[in-house]
Amino acid sequence: MEILLQQTVNAFALGGTYALLALGLAIVFSIMGLINFAHGELMTIGGYVLMYCGLAGLPFALTVGLAILSTTLAAMLMERIAFRPVRNASGATMLITSFAVSMILQVLFQNFISVRSQPVLLPQLLSDSVRVGGFIIGVNKLLAIAATVVMLVFLDWFMKHQKTGIAMRAAAEDFAVARLMGIRANSVIAGAFALSGLLAGVAAVLWVSQRASVDPLMGFTPVLKAFIAAILGGLGSLRGAVAGGFALGFIEIYLAAFLPAAWQEFRDPIGLGIVVGVLLLRPNGLIPAASLKAQKV
Amino acid sequence: MITASPRHIVLSILAALAFVVIAAVGATIVGPAGERVLTVFFISLIAVLGIGVYSGNSGILSFGHMSFVAIGAYVSSLLTLPAAVKAATLPKLPEWLAATELGLLPAIAVAVAVTALVALVVGLALGRLDGSAATIATLGLLIIVHGIIIGWRDVTRGSGTFFGVPRDTSLWIAAAGCLVALIVARLYRDSISGLRLRATRENAIAAGAVGVNLRRERLISWVLSAALMAVSGALIAHFLGAFSPKKFYFVDTFQLLAMLIVGGMTTTTGAVVGAVAITVVTEFLRRLESGIDIAGFTTPQVFGTTQIGIAAIILIAMFRKADGIAGLKEWEERLFPPRTADVGDGRLTKVSDRAALTAKAMTMRFGGLTAVNDVSLKLTPGEIVGLIGPNGSGKTTLLNMLSGIIAPSEGEFSLAGKVLNGEPTYRIADLGIARTFQNIRLFPSLTVHQNVLVAALSTGGGRDAEGRAAAALENLGIAEHSGSDAGTLSYGDQRRVEIARALACQPSLLFLDEPAAGMNREETDALMETLRALSRDLGIGILLVDHDLGLINRLCDRILVLNEGNLIAEGAPDMIREDPAVIEAYLGRRND
Numbered sequence: 064m065e066i067l068l069q070q071t072v073n074a075f076a077l078g079g080t081y082a083l084l085a086l087g088l089a090i091v092f093s094i095m096g097l098i099n100f101a102h103g104e105l106m107t108i109g110g111y112v113l114m115y116c117g118l119a120g121l122p123f124a125l126t127v128g129l130a131i132l133s134t135t136l137a138a139m140l141m142e143r144i145a146f147r148p149v150r151n152a153s154g155a156t157m158l159i160t161s162f163a164v165s166m167i168l169q170v171l172f173q174n175f176i177s178v179r180s181q182p183v184l185l186p187q188l189l190s191d192s193v194r195v196g197g198f199i200i201g202v203n204k205l206l207a208i209a210a211t212v213v214m215l216v217f218l219d220w221f222m223k224h225q226k227t228g229i230a231m232r233a234a235a236e237d238f239a240v241a242r243l244m245g246i247r248a249n250s251v252i253a254g255a256f257a258l259s260g261l262l263a264g265v266a267a268v269l270w271v272s273q274r275a276s277v278d279p280l281m282g283f284t285p286v287l288k289a290f291i292a293a294i295l296g297g298l299g300s301l302r303g304a305v306a307g308g309f310a311l312g313f314i315e316i317y318l319a320a321f322l323p324a325a326w327q328e329f330r331d332p333i334g335l336g337i338v339v340g341v342l343l344l345r346p347n348g349l350i351p352a353a354s355l356k357a358q359k360v
Numbered sequence: 361m362i363t364a365s366p367r368h369i370v371l372s373i374l375a376a377l378a379f380v381v382i383a384a385v386g387a388t389i390v391g392p393a394g395e396r397v398l399t400v401f402f403i404s405l406i407a408v409l410g411i412g413v414y415s416g417n418s419g420i421l422s423f424g425h426m427s428f429v430a431i432g433a434y435v436s437s438l439l440t441l442p443a444a445v446k447a448a449t450l451p452k453l454p455e456w457l458a459a460t461e462l463g464l465l466p467a468i469a470v471a472v473a474v475t476a477l478v479a480l481v482v483g484l485a486l487g488r489l490d491g492s493a494a495t496i497a498t499l500g501l502l503i504i505v506h507g508i509i510i511g512w513r514d515v516t517r518g519s520g521t522f523f524g525v526p527r528d529t530s531l532w533i534a535a536a537g538c539l540v541a542l543i544v545a546r547l548y549r550d551s552i553s554g555l556r557l558r559a560t561r562e563n564a565i566a567a568g569a570v571g572v573n574l575r576r577e578r579l580i581s582w583v584l585s586a587a588l589m590a591v592s593g594a595l596i597a598h599f600l601g602a603f604s605p606k607k608f609y610f611v612d613t614f615q616l617l618a619m620l621i622v623g624g625m626t627t628t629t630g631a632v633v634g635a636v637a638i639t640v641v642t643e644f645l646r647r648l649e650s651g652i653d654i655a656g657f658t659t660p661q662v663f664g665t666t667q668i669g670i671a672a673i674i675l676i677a678m679f680r681k682a683d684g685i686a687g688l689k690e691w692e693e694r695l696f697p698p699r700t701a702d703v704g705d706g707r708l709t710k711v712s713d714r715a716a717l718t719a720k721a722m723t724m725r726f727g728g729l730t731a732v733n734d735v736s737l738k739l740t741p742g743e744i745v746g747l748i749g750p751n752g753s754g755k756t757t758l759l760n761m762l763s764g765i766i767a768p769s770e771g772e773f774s775l776a777g778k779v780l781n782g783e784p785t786y787r788i789a790d791l792g793i794a795r796t797f798q799n800i801r802l803f804p805s806l807t808v809h810q811n812v813l814v815a816a817l818s819t820g821g822g823r824d825a826e827g828r829a830a831a832a833l834e835n836l837g838i839a840e841h842s843g844s845d846a847g848t849l850s851y852g853d854q855r856r857v858e859i860a861r862a863l864a865c866q867p868s869l870l871f872l873d874e875p876a877a878g879m880n881r882e883e884t885d886a887l888m889e890t891l892r893a894l895s896r897d898l899g900i901g902i903l904l905v906d907h908d909l910g911l912i913n914r915l916c917d918r919i920l921v922l923n924e925g926n927l928i929a930e931g932a933p934d935m936i937r938e939d940p941a942v943i944e945a946y947l948g949r950r951n952d
Contacts, residue, residue, distance in 0.1 A: 092492070096492070098492060098495070098496070145675070148678075148679045149678050149679065149682060152678070152682040153419075153682065154421070154491070154492055154495075155415075155419075155421045155621065155625065156621070156678050156682045158421060158495075159421075159617060159618070159621045159674055159678060160674065160675060160678045162614060162617075162674070163618075163670075163671035163672075163674035163675045163678075164671075164675075166614070166667050166668075166670070166671040167667075167668055167671045167672075169664075169667070170663070170664035170667050170668050170671075173663055173664055174663050174664060178663070287499070287503070290496050290499060291496065291499070291500055293496070294493050294496040294497065294500075298492050298493050298496070328510065328511035328513075329507060329508065329511040330507075331503060331504070331507040332503075332504040332505075332507035332508050332511065335500045335503055335504045335507075336504065338500065339485060339497065339500060339504075342488070342489060342493075342497065343485055343488055346488040346489050346490070346493070347493070348493070
């Protein structure tokens with residue numbers, strides 16, 4: 064029972080990070096149909112900012128702020144330089160463009176920073192743990208869960224009550240009509256990237272605070288998982304992305320905890336197999352995007 | 361059967377043969393280094409063509425194809441590995457496998473069969489997903505297969521190197537494999553299945569409405585492409601002699617995709633161009649990476665030059681030519697455009713079946729909105745029925761239900777007593793109900809002839825498809841455009857192509873959704889004559905939605921009027937014109 068609770072906390076922490084990443088992917092996808100492979104590199108940028116600020120001895124709160132700011136700006140820059148020229152091209156064109164961006168950034172990190180994994184200085188507090196009702200939880204796990212909740216609440220408020228957020232939702236349902244209503248394409252897309260960068264930044268902080276190191280390929284694996292999560296939830300659906308992220312987090316953590324040792328080697332295939340199984344039953348994901356239903360014939 | 365002109369096919373096969381032979385002879389002259397580079401190039405090209413067979417024709421990008429290369433490599437290597445080596449490196453193999461020792465060709469054959477079987481199972485599952493979801497699912501496939509290979513140590517040596525494979529792949533074997541792949545990919549593109557699949561890529565809903573079973577065509581190309589990947593995998597394994605699971609993961613996946621997309625996904629020409637471009641640049645940069653001497657200076661070593669180079673090519677190609685360097689046409693299609701005279705003549709047979717479409721109490725609700733409410737109607741071959749009503753009155757929704765594109769919330773519709781609820785669109789099309797769309801849905805990058813031909817091939821068992829296609833084009837007076845891409849035609853001509861495409865299905869009933877929209881008076885009159893002739897000479901029943909009341913009044917035997925989803929009037933044109941409910945719906949209530 065204790066193990067179950069312990070693992071559930073872990074699952075929430077990991078799932079939350081996946082959810083934030085998947086949300087970032089889903090926001091951009093819902094508006095412009097781009098599957099952004101370079102999302103992981105935004106995370107890596109956040110990780111390196113944490114590393115350099117740590118070396119410079121800045122206070123941690125400021126460091127976190129700077130990391131998130133840097134990923135937000137990097138995302139907007141990425142859109143302006145790389146994705147605007149292919150905005151109206153097919154999904155495959157945009158996807159492969161994002162892949163090229165990701166590859167260039169990885170090589171830049173390798174050449175200008177280091178090929179090897181670099182340690183990140185973190186406050187002692189993060190590696191402490193607290194005792195809650197009989198079992199021990201890492202502070203970083205609790206913070207991860209708290210940060211996820213705060214971000215989700217913020218995002219919900221933003222999408223429902225902020226002009227830019229509402230414009231984004233409109234654009235996600237029907238970009239052409241949204242533009243006819245006077246919504247500016249450039250600002251909506253820039254906003255979507257800024258938001259996805261912000262989420263990648265938070266995810267980077269959470270990810271690094273669990274591992275205390277950063278390497279040029281850091282963002283690759285978690286974002287890969289986030290893709291799966293976004294599909295599991297329903298591609299282009301924001302609520303779906305969150306649901307998919309948590310679901311994947313739970314699947315992974317529980318499999319790691321409860322799968323017999325002989326089967327552990329097949330953990331990833333089994334986990335993905337479960338995801339595929341869910342998709343076969345619900346091809347459009349757990350919570351399908353609204354635009355699917357609104358498709359005009 | 362091949363749908364392209366024999367001239368194109370012969371030209372492309374000869375060119376493929378010349379390309380492979382000249383390249384191989386050239387490499388032999390250069391020497392062993394050249395031979396190595398070219399062998400790898402040939403093997404990569406097989407894989408690029410393999411991905412192209414699926415992704416290019418279906419429009420669904422796949423990240424999972426490298427897993428088929430992996431399966432091909434491991435299966436074939438397990439079969440050719442000398443028994444002594446197996447005993448030493450893989451002691452836990454099942455006995456039958458440990459004792460097996462095949463030559464390269466039979467091993468390739470088995471590897472292809474096994475891979476195709478795996479692809480069939482995966483493809484059945486994948487068929488339920490669409491577009492980007494399918495793409496990400498293929499990414500999942502890549503990870504799953506990679507995970508299984510690493511985990512299944514007794515057979516694959518896990519993440520370690522699988523070695524001792526006989527190096528049987530010579531330059532000429534790779535060349536032969538490449539030639540086969542070029543021909544298979546080229547033929548598939550213009551086979552019936554390939555043409556249907558390309559139609560689904562251009563417009564999935566319209567493809568369904570002309571009788572194309574999207575899932576089946578996708579599955580066929582998926583399995584075929586997996587088979588090509590297996591060949592590539594078996595050849596690379598027997599070229600390298602030793603490999604690990606890493607060889608079949610993201611790095612190589614992206615390299616192949618870069619080749620495919622830079623060159624142009626939809627053609628074999630594009631696959632070749634992309635593979636050549638990326639290989640040339642990679643080979644050049646690889647030398648640069650380790651520092652080369654230029655006029656006495658040694659350039660500094662830069663880590664990752666190759667990746668940056670590939671990435672830069674991708675970006676330049678995507679910014680400049682999003683469809684790839686080769687574009688959307690094969691080279692021979694570009695140099696020798698199809699002649700109009702290639703379309704033969706034929707005729708459409710008169711509708712023999714007098715089976716009527718009966719719809720009872722059709723209702724469609726979208727959330728809280730009732731778009732169509734309790735509408736019943738009957739349509740018999742030979743009659744022309746008008747369906748009118750203000751915008752938003754539910755006309756198109758009714759057509760969409762009757763053609764199987766959306767499932768009605770309530771109600772039942774049947775043709776000749778056979779209930780059609782729940783039937784997929786392609787079967788409804790095959791049963792004799794064809795339609796056009798309010799927003800034109802052509803297959804824009806296919807030629808006019810192909811647009812119509814794919815409809816003829818996918819209905820009525822494809823009998824006399826060429827003849828039906830030719831007759832349909834003739835009927836609508838667009839035979840002169842048959843060689844042009846449908847997307848390049850004027851608006852009025854695109855409407856006519858859509859009607860011709862529906863007609864080529866040899867329907868007994870035809871739904872036309874605003875066919876005269878955007879046409880001038882002369883064009884509308886000509887269209888009216890055409891429709892009248894279809895009804896009179898071929899006995900086709902027509903359900904016509906239009907806002908041109910002049911057209912409707914003159915053409916229709918009977919008119920149905922919808923308002924806010926309800927059927928408010930039905931009868932002869934004279935009656936409808938006088939009907940107070942209709943006048944009110946169109947003009948509003950008088951205030952006195």
